[in-house]
Amino acid sequence: MHADSAPDGLPRWIRTYGTGAWFLIGIIIVVGMVVFATARIQMVFIAVFLALVVASVLYPIVSVLAQWMPRPLATFLALFGSFLVVAGLFTYVISSVADQWDTLADRFQSGIQTILDFLESGPLPFQITQAEIYETINSAVAEATTYVRENAGDLAGQVLNNAGAVAIVFTILALSLFLTIFFLARGEWMWLWFLNQLPARNRERTHAAATAGWYTFSGYARGTMIVAIADGVMAFILLSIVGVPLAAPLAVLVFIGAFIPLIGAPAAMIIAGVVALAAGSVFDFVVVILGVALIGQIEGHILQPLVMGRQVSLHPVVVAVGVTAGTFLGGLVGAIIAIPVLAVTWAVYSAIRQVDPPMNELPEVDAKIPATAKE
Template identity: 70%
Template structure:
């Protein structure tokens, strides 16, 4: 090799440039992994604070446009109070309606559920299946299960008491999270822009514009996801309520609220709500109604995925389904149900910030370079 080529391919210390380049990239990747791991670890240690701030951000993204609209005609503090009171009133009204409907239909549902169990037992005993079980045998199995449960409770009474006390502590923790998130929401709605301006002023002047643009893109994506999910969940609940009411399925209102909650849990929330609604329909009105409920709620899911989400969210949250599945799975393993809920908005925000700060090279058009010269 000519001496000039040797000099061109090595730096002053004799290390080839390709080793230096890929080595630098490897160290950067390791640094990113360490930073992400530290963030996850720190978040797990202050999970209460993270959940409170996340809930406050969700509520703020939904209510901020309403507060800003009312603030044009009244002081912002009054607009914030009116919006929060109206929200609390709506939530309280929905809960009251759900509780009264459950109380009014629970006795009838229990009777229908018992009739459904008798029908299933009769089918198992006298139906066309090749294997038959008598009702006495099934009752004996149930008695055995009850006896085993009693033995387990007796043997593990101390642990169960500890779990009950732990659950009591969990209830107090939930109230703490709600109170803290409400406190943070009030300041986000009232002084959010001033708080963000103060934060920018703490940064070097040369970095403020870039940070403001990146954070704006992230907030635009997060608020679009939160508002869009809220609208989609509400539409799913209304459609489910209409379907269940037409079919005269008991507890239509509570089941619709369950569908509403399930819309916030990607991938698994809607199927779980569908299964529970189908079981109630089976117990109340028979297998035909259960099949119709299953097909109807599945159709609502298709309407959500192919019409409502593209129409409501647009391109604010443009993640590939593979990324959604992997993100939800990873979030579930890291933080359980909480991880499954927050994985998608966090991934969407990260991608929005990256897309804003990243300056991509010209895209590849036509045939890939590695296959262009193989014919």
């Protein structure tokens, strides 16, 4: 029997790669089942994800407070303090909008007239008259009115569905709050109970893998929060210096957009640029756009490496592909959770795998053309 043949007569490389192919098929089936199951209980998954994010952000605060008081009381104080911060932020934004509303309406009207004059008599190779713009708007309004009149029944049903969606949102928030309280107050006990349900030989390795995953997830959540706050503060300073109205609400929009990888913060800042153009001048718009580029450079080259460090070590190509795939699979929610899921998966895999010594350079390969190819 040939040395490279298996006992059943098959070449050894066929058995090796065949076994690997079956393992790969099994992994794909498991991943597909996880994605399918998650899609079926998407709302529950979102609630658990939100609870984990909030718990990872507040866990250090709760741990510090728990040194001087019972942990349940520390959990309550941390959650109550975070609610006060969020409520204060929204109160400030609403009051800012109310105080600037009259001035903003006048500036918007003047800015829109400036834009219309620029389109009609500006240096562009084409001209769009105000009459054409008004005619297009009136035509769109007429079409919308006709559509509403012809589809009133369907629209009423959609309104009822949206009312049900609001109830679902409140249910998700309530479940997320309930889980967050238990994760912060009894998280370690819950995890110890889970480990005790496993065979003794698997407990230590499972705990090591889970610890690596939690370290990466919590680092990503806290790092994203810090970067989002920094983006919001820099946006507020920039918009305030330029004199763009509603600087505080736009800065909050930038803060929220920072949680959407790659596109969130730039999209929010572009909206701020449009507001600067409509309520100010072209110069304000250019300054805001240049400020957007500068903030993006500061975030990408200073904040992200400094805050995230080694906790989330994903190549930009992986980030781009992951966000795109997550968007196709789950829309906006998929885009938000794609990066932490990929980062945690890679961290867990890195914790349980056995790494061979790395190569310092690519090996030299003597590529020869097979004899059959020459013929």
